[in-house]
Each structure stands twice: as C-alpha cells, then as structure tokens.
Amino acid sequence: MELEAIPGVGAKTADALHELDDPEAALRRGDVAAIASASGITHGRAVQIARGAVRDRHGDDGRVLATDRARELYRDVIGLLKDRAVTDYAETRLETFYPSASRSRIEEVRSFVADAMEREPDPAVLEALSGVEPMESPGTVRVRERCLATADAERYAEAEAAMPELSVETAEDVRDLSELARSYATVIVLDESFAGLDVHGDVRVRPDALETPAETVPERLLARFATNRDRLLAAAAVHEAADVDPPCDLEALRDALSRVDDDGTVIGDDEFDRLATAVDDLDAAVGTAESVANDHLRQAIRERDVTIEGQDFLSLVEQGARVDSLLSRELADEYDAALERARDHVVSALRLDPGEAEIAKRVFPEGDPTFPVEHDEETVSRLRNELSTARDQRAATLKADLAEDLSELSDPADDLVRDALELDVELAVSRFARDFDCTLPTFDRDRGFRIVEGRSPLLDVSYADAEPVDYAVSGATLLSGVNSGGKTSTLDLVALVAILAQMGMPVPAAEARLERFEEIHYYAKSQGTLDAGAFEATLREFGDLVEGADGRLVLVDELESITEPGASAKIIAGILEALEDQAATAVFVSHLAREIREAADFPVAVDGIEATGLEDGELRVNRSPQKDHLARSTPELIVEKLSGERGGAFYEDLLEKF
Numbered sequence: 001m002e003l004e005a006i007p008g009v010g011a012k013t014a015d016a017l018h019e020l021d022d023p024e025a026a027l028r029r030g031d032v033a034a035i036a037s038a039s040g041i042t043h044g045r046a047v048q049i050a051r052g053a054v055r056d057r058h059g060d061d062g063r064v065l066a067t068d069r070a071r072e073l074y075r076d077v078i079g080l081l082k083d084r085a086v087t088d089y090a091e092t093r094l095e096t097f098y099p100s101a102s103r104s105r106i107e108e109v110r111s112f113v114a115d116a117m118e119r120e121p122d123p124a125v126l127e128a129l130s131g132v133e134p135m136e137s138p139g140t141v142r143v144r145e146r147c148l149a150t151a152d153a154e155r156y157a158e159a160e161a162a163m164p165e166l167s168v169e170t171a172e173d174v175r176d177l178s179e180l181a182r183s184y185a186t187v188i189v190l191d192e193s194f195a196g197l198d199v200h201g202d203v204r205v206r207p208d209a210l211e212t213p214a215e216t217v218p219e220r221l222l223a224r225f226a227t228n229r230d231r232l233l234a235a236a237a238v239h240e241a242a243d244v245d246p247p248c249d250l251e252a253l254r255d256a257l258s259r260v261d262d263d264g265t266v267i268g269d270d271e272f273d274r275l276a277t278a279v280d281d282l283d284a285a286v287g288t289a290e291s292v293a294n295d296h297l298r299q300a301i302r303e304r305d306v307t308i309e310g311q312d313f314l315s316l317v318e319q320g321a322r323v324d325s326l327l328s329r330e331l332a333d334e335y336d337a338a339l340e341r342a343r344d345h346v347v348s349a350l351r352l353d354p355g356e357a358e359i360a361k362r363v364f365p366e367g368d369p370t371f372p373v374e375h376d377e378e379t380v381s382r383l384r385n386e387l388s389t390a391r392d393q394r395a396a397t398l399k400a401d402l403a404e405d406l407s408e409l410s411d412p413a414d415d416l417v418r419d420a421l422e423l424d425v426e427l428a429v430s431r432f433a434r435d436f437d438c439t440l441p442t443f444d445r446d447r448g449f450r451i452v453e454g455r456s457p458l459l460d461v462s463y464a465d466a467e468p469v470d471y472a473v474s475g476a477t478l479l480s481g482v483n484s485g486g487k488t489s490t491l492d493l494v495a496l497v498a499i500l501a502q503m504g505m506p507v508p509a510a511e512a513r514l515e516r517f518e519e520i521h522y523y524a525k526s527q528g529t530l531d532a533g534a535f536e537a538t539l540r541e542f543g544d545l546v547e548g549a550d551g552r553l554v555l556v557d558e559l560e561s562i563t564e565p566g567a568s569a570k571i572i573a574g575i576l577e578a579l580e581d582q583a584a585t586a587v588f589v590s591h592l593a594r595e596i597r598e599a600a601d602f603p604v605a606v607d608g609i610e611a612t613g614l615e616d617g618e619l620r621v622n623r624s625p626q627k628d629h630l631a632r633s634t635p636e637l638i639v640e641k642l643s644g645e646r647g648g649a650f651y652e653d654l655l656e657k658f
C-alpha cells in the first residue's frame with residue numbers, strides 16, 4: 001500500500017506511519033490506537049487517516065454528507081453509538097464509520113454489523129471491558145549490568161539502534177574484553193572473531209544477539225508485560241465473560257504475569273528471594289552473630305572461678321601481659337563454642353547453602369581467643385560479593401526463562417487486547433441496534449426510500465414515547481402539515497435512516513429500503529426572512545445544488561421563510577422542477593404546498609401530516625405523512641372546528657377560502 005496515496009496523508013505523516021510495526025495492517029483494521037501510536041499523530045488525526053485508508057481502498061470520494069445539517073445529524077448518530085461504548089478506543093474507532101456511496105464499503109461494514117448485532121451485551125462483559133486499554137509501550141528500560149561489545153563501527157551503530165537498553169562498547173582485543181568483564185556482570189560480544197578466546201568473567205560471543213532481543217534484553221519483554229498487566233488481565237476476563245476463544249492459553253498468560261513484578265523484576269522464586277534477603281541482611285546477621293558469641297563468652301567467664309598462679313599474676317601486673325593468654329588457657333573450649341554459635345547464626349539466619357556456609361565460617365576465623373569476639377571484615381565482603389553475584393545470575397536466568405515463555409505470548413497478547421477492544425466496538429453497535437429496535441435496511445435501484453415504523457432516537461421526547469412513522473418518497477415531493485405535526489422530525493428521521501444506512505449501520509425502523517444516494521443534502525429551517533445578501537447566497541447555494549450530480553437525497557425544511565411567500569413559492573417550485581429532472585429524491589417541508597404546486601410546471605407530489613382533530617386545545621396528529629394529501633393547516637382546522645361548533649355564515653365563508 002502506497003501510504004501517500006491515502007487521502008490526507010502527506011510525506012510527513014507517511015514517515016510517522018512507517019515507524020509502526022505493520023502500518024498496512026493497522027490501516028486495514030482501522031486500528032486507531034496503533035495509528036495514534038505513531039509520533040505526532042493525535043487520535044483525531046488517526047480517525048482521519050483510517051477513514052482516508054477506507055476511502056482509498058473503496059475508491060470513495062467521501063462526499064455523502066453535503067450540508068451542515070447533514071453533518072450535524074451524523075455527529076448525533078456517532079454520539080448515540082459512542083454512548084454505548086465502554087472503552088475510549090471503541091469511541092474513537094466508531095468515528096471511523098462514515099456514510100459512503102461506495103457499495104463495497106457499505107457491504108464491508110454491513111457484514112461486520114450483522115455479526116455485531118448477534119453479540120449479547122452481557123453486563124459482565126461490559127464490566128470487564130472497563131479495564132481494557134490499548135497496549136502501552138513501557139519506554140526504554142536501562143540495563144546496567146550487561147553490555148554489548150564490538151570492534152566494528154557499523155555494527156556498533158546498528159547495536160545502539162536495536163538495543164537502546166544496553167550500553168554498546170568498543171572492544172578491539174581480549175584485553176578490552178577483560179576490562180569490560182570487570183565493569184559488567186555480562187558482556188555480549190557481537191563479533192564472531194572473538195569466538196574461542198578465553199576471557200575471565202561472563203563473556204559470551206553471540207553474533208546473533210541483535211536478532212534475539214528476548215534473550216539479549218529479556219527486560220524489554222518483561223517491562224512490556226509488567227506495564228500492560230492490568231489491561232491483559234482485563235482482556236482475558238473479557239474473553240471469558242463473552243465466551244470468545246482467546247488467541248492464547250489464558251492460564252499460561254496469567255501464570256507468566258504472576259511471575260513479573262510491576263517494575264519488571266521476576267517474582268515468586270524462593271532461591272532468588274533467599275539470595276536477595278541474604279545480601280540485604282548480611283551485615284545485621286554478622287552483628288547479631290557477634291553478640292551471640294560475646295554473650296556466650298561473657299556468661300562463661302561470669303560463671304567460671306579462675307585460679308591464677310602467683311607468677312602469672314605477677315607478669316600480668318609487671319609486664320602488662322594481655323589477659324588473652326589467660327583466656328586462652330582457661331576458656332579455649334568456651335571460645336570455640338562461641339565461634340561455632342556465631343557461625344551457626346550467620347548460616348541459619350541467612351539460610352546459606354553449604355558452599356556459602358564454608359565462606360561464612362571464615363567470618364569468625366579460628367585463632368587466639370579474644371574478647372570481645374570480632375568478625376573478619378574482608379571475609380564478610382567476600383561473602384557479600386559471592387551472594388550478590390549468585391543473586392544477579394539467578395535474576396538473569398529467571399528473566400531469560402520468563403522472557404522465553406513471554407516471547408511466545410507476545411503476539412497473542414497483542415491480539416487478545418485488540419480483540420477485546422474490537423468486541424467493545426461490536427457491542428456498541430449491538431446495543432445501539434437493541435436500544436432502538438433497529439434492522440439492517442435493504443438497498444435497491446429504485447428511486448427514493450421507504451421507511452416502515454421508523455422511530456427517531458433524536459426526538460425531544462423519550463424513545464419509548466416516539467410514535468412510529470411510515471414514509472416513502474420516490475421523487476420531488478412537498479410535505480405539508482399542521483404546526484408541530486412532526487414535519488421537521490420526519491425530515492430528521494429520513495436523514496438519520498439514510499446516514500445510518502450508508503454507514504452500513506442498522507436503522508431504527510421495522511423495515512427500510514433505499515437507493516444508495518451519492519449525496520445527502522439537508523437544509524434546516526432558516527431563522528426568519530433573509531436580507532438581500534443572505535437571500536442571494538442561499539439562492540446561489542440552491543443554484544449549485546440543482547446543477548450537481550444525480551442520485552441525491554435533498555431534504556429542505558421551510559425554505560419559504562427566506563423571503564416573502566409569493567416569491568418563495570415560485571423559487572421552491574423552480575428548484576423542485578430542476579430536482580425532478582435530475583431524478584433526485586427530495587422532500588421539501590412547506591406551508592405553501594398549494595401555492596408551490598400551482599407555480600410548478602409538473603404535478604408535484606404533496607404529502608401531508610394530518611391532524612385527526614383537536615382535543616382539549618391540543619392537536620391529535622397522525623405522525624405518518626399521508627401520500628398525495630395536502631394536509632389541512634392548523635388555522636384551517638380551527639376554523640373548521642368553530643364552524644362546526646358555532647355555525648354561522650362568517651365561519652362558513654372563512655372555511656370556503658381554504
């Protein structure tokens with residue numbers, strides 16, 4: 001796919017899209033989250049790009065919504081759909097549906113919608129969906145204990161770009177490598193030429209290291225799963241609640257997720273925990289061991305009667321001889337026992353293994369007895385190094401093992417989240433269809449539309465109180481009727497049905513058929529008489545309209561208010577003639593139906609929304625327009641009522657004039 005061929009995608013946007021793993025797939029799926037993850041692309045822009053891709057694929061020029069009022073109704077429709085989405089993703093994705101004149105586009109959406117309408121919007125699924133969001137990138141994790149090394153400048157640049165998590169170092173020879181091995185726990189050498197060389201430390205020659213990121217930087221995958229843990233668990237719950245086959249084994253996913261901490265470290269391994277705690281507690285354990293030994297000795301000394309020979313006592317007094325010799329002679333056994341207790345304490349408090357315990361013994365070395373007992377700091381440091389290295393190696397092994405498991409789950413995890421989000425889109429459509437008793441309309445080549453029991457969700461009364469409307473039009477038609485009879489609401493319903501139908505969506509009617517309109521022109525009622533300039537502008541607009549393409553739906557509400565009634569009737573008659581010639585489908589709401597019909601040079605069809613009578617000062621109306629029927633206006637009805645109630649020549653004469 002040539003990205004720049006997509007309407008609205010310039011060179012800069014195309015470059016940004018090329019950053020994505022698979023821009024074509026993202027565009028094909030309409031995956032607004034993936035598109036918006038390219039740098040500098042907002043969600044609004046992602047919607048435009050996704051729509052552009054659809055238009056490009058279907059050769060659609062996307063000009064169905066031809067007027068402000070038509071666009072306004074489309075926004076209302078999108079609002080109704082979005083109200084039924086749980087996730088922000090679904091809300092944005094719903095915006096990619098737009099009314100099209102392309103048969104293939106409409107069909108594409110209809111097959112998606114037909115499946116969607118089968119989906120049961122189970123509250124448990126909706127609840128689970130509330131935790132799902134598109135997968136997030138965790139950002140670059142810096143790994144300090146490992147580095148990459150190469151002697152090749154090109155390879156160096158390649159490594160820096162591929163593995164931003166690791167430092168890349170230059171190593172020309174074994175000496176350089178030894179140097180690096182002293183600074184890093186692990187050195188990964190990218191050059192084959194170093195294979196077989198003997199270097200002290202953890203130095204691995206891995207020419208394929210850049211191609212195996214799960215092994216080279218397992219932290220990357222771990223961070224990805226740690227960052228997205230909640231959304232992955234929520235997506236898994238969505239699949240289970242909706243009873244949809246997941247793209248991976250959910251238990252394996254949950255198990256893998258339970259092994260990684262929020263910061264990407266592996267958890268739940270006893271050996272790692274033992275080593276990490278031992279490193280942390282080493283100083284405290286040595287201190288306590290010292291106390292244990294000294295307490296033991298102190299106690300022993302306290303309980304002992306020491307007999308000292310005169311000669312010894314003299315040398316103690318005269319030569320300042322140390323008391324140690326005395327200690328050694330009198331308490332050698334107790335001293336050994338004290339050391340043993342101290343060593344045992346270190347070994348058991350830190351849960352050391354036999355190898356580590358061997359070093360720990362030397363923390364309290366054999367030798368001439370002293371009091372108080374003191375540890376050997378150098379050995380403590382050695383033990384610390386030993387334990388830290390074992391801990392880091394254990395962590396590295398755990399990370400590598402877990403990353404291996406996760407690498408198999410990586411693509412399915414993406415699909416898992418994406419499928420859950422797409423399910424939300426389907427459920428929004430399903431809920432819309434259920435809430436407004438929708439059906440999928442049919443398209444055919446016949447001119448016009450036919451709506452059976454249509455009920456607009458956009459009325460100012462609750463949907464339950466909306467009275468069903470039947471209406472069919474196949475040419476240029478006038479719609480007459482009493483004030484507040486529902487003429488504007490009927491135009492809204494027709495526009496709504498046409499817009500939804502051409503989006504490929506279900507429509508709020510028991511049945512609907514229509515022609516695939518090239519354009520939908522809907523002109524709302526203008527607010528009062530226009531001045532000369534505005535009138536001229538409006539006339540120009542209609543001039544352009546009647547010169548436009550075939551196959552249009554034109555809905556106009558009380559155009560007569562733009563100027564004085566006599567002139568209006570002539571102008572509307574002229575517009576209707578032109579539209580009739582073009583085989584357009586038009587409904588003009590007007591109170592001047594009689595005058596327009598007289599001014600027109602063809603038999604204009606006039607339909608009417610008829611009041612069935614007046615009840616307690618309120619009009620009773622049949623909301624479905626009657627075909628070929630000029631409805632009585634409200635004044636006519638009232639005169640008729642008075643004439644009936646009161647009789648008399650005045651009312652009868654008045655009635656005659658209608």
Ligand SMILES: Nc1ncnc2c1ncn2[C@@H]1O[C@H](COP(=O)(O)OP(=O)(O)OP(=O)(O)O)[C@@H](O)[C@H]1O
Pocket residue numbers: 459460461465466467468469481482483484485486487488489490623
């Ligand atoms: N199908 C319907 N079901 C229930 N109520 C409706 C229906 N159609 C219209 N109404 C009610 O009637 C009111 C008037 O409707 P609308 O504005 O469409 O009439 P109108 O014939 O265009 O009026 P006007 O001649 O004053 O322009 C609406 O605000 C709505 O409350």
